[in-house]
Amino acid sequence: MNGHICGTGAYAPKNILDNQKLSQIVDTSDAWIQERTGIVSRHLVLEEDTVTMATQAAKKAIEMAGISAEEIDLIVLATCSAKRLLPCSACEVQKEIGAIHATCFDLNAACTGFLYAYNTAQAYLQSNLYKTILVIGAETLSRQVDYKDRSTCILFGDGAGAVLVKAKEQGMFSMISHSEGEKGEVLTCEQGDYIKMNGQEVFKFAVRNVPNVILEVLQKNKMKPDEIDYFILHQANKRIVEAVAKRLQVDIGKFPMNVKDYGNTSSASIPILLDEWNRKKKLKPGMKIIMAGFGAGLSWGATLIEW
Numbered sequence: 410m411n412g413h414i415c416g417t418g419a420y421a422p423k424n425i426l427d428n429q430k431l432s433q434i435v436d437t438s439d440a441w442i443q444e445r446t447g448i449v450s451r452h453l454v455l456e457e458d459t460v461t462m463a464t465q466a467a468k469k470a471i472e473m474a475g476i477s478a479e480e481i482d483l484i485v486l487a488t489c490s491a492k493r494l495l496p497c498s499a500c501e502v503q504k505e506i507g508a509i510h511a512t513c514f515d516l517n518a519a520c521t522g523f524l525y526a527y528n529t530a531q532a533y534l535q536s537n538l539y540k541t542i543l544v545i546g547a548e549t550l551s552r553q554v555d556y557k558d559r560s561t562c563i564l565f566g567d568g569a570g571a572v573l574v575k576a577k578e579q580g581m582f583s584m585i586s587h588s589e590g591e592k593g594e595v596l597t598c599e600q601g602d603y604i605k606m607n608g609q610e611v612f613k614f615a616v617r618n619v620p621n622v623i624l625e626v627l628q629k630n631k632m633k634p635d636e637i638d639y640f641i642l643h644q645a646n647k648r649i650v651e652a653v654a655k656r657l658q659v660d661i662g663k664f665p666m667n668v669k670d671y672g673n674t675s676s677a678s679i680p681i682l683l684d685e686w687n688r689k690k691k692l693k694p695g696m697k698i699i700m701a702g703f704g705a706g707l708s709w710g711a712t713l714i715e716w
């Protein structure tokens with residue numbers, strides 16, 4: 410038994426902060442941000458929060474899957490920016506959507522959160538404990554960013570994405586994931602404080618480890634990079650995605666990107682991009698897709714699925 414994605418949804422706040430406006434707040438420029446990151450604008454919450462955005466994304470995924478919220482057995486919500494510590498955001502989403510039979514919990518693995526949450530859902534499905542699982546990534550990182558620190562505030566945005574996963578006899582699921590707590594100090598956020606990051610170290614970590622973990626999961630399945638239809642990477646920086654494509658010697662066209670319009674939405678970035686590609690009808694049944702995430706922890710991983 411494997412999980413199969415049968416619905417996707419996403420939500421981004423209407424409020425947009427583009428590079429021009431940002432350069433009036435902090436000493437930076439549109440040209441610098443675009444050249445170093447590929448980001449042009451990002452969505453930032455006004456009235457929304459992690460739970461309201463997650464709820465909107467979840468409703469769209471449930472609608473696409475054509476199921477009732479009461480059929481959901483489990484909700485796993487990946488976030489590192491919940492407004493309230495208790496109750497967990499997954500329980501708050503449960504209340505909003507009426508998923509009365511679901512067991513709910515949050516999972517924090519920073520920008521790798523969605524990937525680990527998806528893997529967790531698959532583990533439950535493979536062990537036949539649950540049949541219908543909602544996996545969400547939702548973040549309000551704008552609340553954790555210092556808009557006086559130009560090295561971090563240019564990068565992050567808010568949003569949520571969700572996938573509805575149902576048990577299926579066939580289908581493909583294979584994962585490799587890693588964590589390295591010893592290097593954790595390069596990207597931190599203390600309670601009540603702002604995100605602190607050594608950007609160059611994080612950049613080097615990503616361009617070294619993401620291609621390696623993708624090659625690991627391919628090797629595990631005796632596959633070559635050119636057998637993969639799309640690589641859905643965590644959207645942190647256009648240059649990181651380009652470096653991964655180059656290292657794998659795969660055409661950049663197989664690496665969808667939307668970092669330009671969203672910035673880095675942490676655990677929401679992969680499901681937002683999946684939803685965009687799905688709604689554009691780019692994802693066809695049987696396609697092989699690798700999702701790869703990386704971020705604070707340090708943590709990273711690659712997951713191979715069949716659409």
Ligand code: COA
Nearest residue numbers: 437438441445520559560563608609611612645646703704
């Ligand atoms: N606007 C203009 N100049 C800026 C700037 C900004 N927003 N941020 C930094 N600079 C300046 C620095 O002060 C430095 O100036 P100096 O040479 O006079 O000292 C110069 O630009 C180069 O800084 P550096 O930090 O070396 O830039 P970089 O090329 O490494 O780019 C990042 C910075 C953050 C864009 C890049 O390191 C990065 O993307 N890292 C990965 C971050 C990430 O993805 N984190 C999340 C992972 S999940």
